[in-house]
Amino acid sequence: MSATNAKTGAVRKNGNGAAAKKNGNGAAARKNGNGDAASSEARYRDSITWDQVTWGTHCVDCYPGNCPWRVYVKDGVIMSEEQAGNLPAVEAGVPDMNPLGCQKGAAWSQLL
Secondary structure, eight states, X not given: OOEEOTTTOOEEOOTTSSOOOBOTTSSBOOBOTTOOBTHHHHHHHHHTOOSEEEEEOOOOOOSSOOOOEEEEEETTEEEEEEXXXXXXXXXXXXXXXXXXXXXXXXXXXXXX
16 A cells, blocks of 8 residues: 655555555555455445435334434335424434434344
């Protein structure tokens, strides 16, 4: 991997003796065993993509129940969820309950 020293401007070489190429983000791109630059980054980015975002809740027995969650779906499979902080304030000066959700609800999609 190549790095440039800010004070001296010297370039450090990667393990092959050549300066590493930069990817579009300005970071040094690494090569895997196949020689494809940044393929692990591409696989990671592909793993966190989704087709649609929808609303969901969980069928767990808790209070107050029916907590709103944003559900990220890819090819009909839930990829990720996050608590939605969209509940209105009960009264001015009183802290609201946002975001509402619990560990049981967070684990629900893994049980599907």
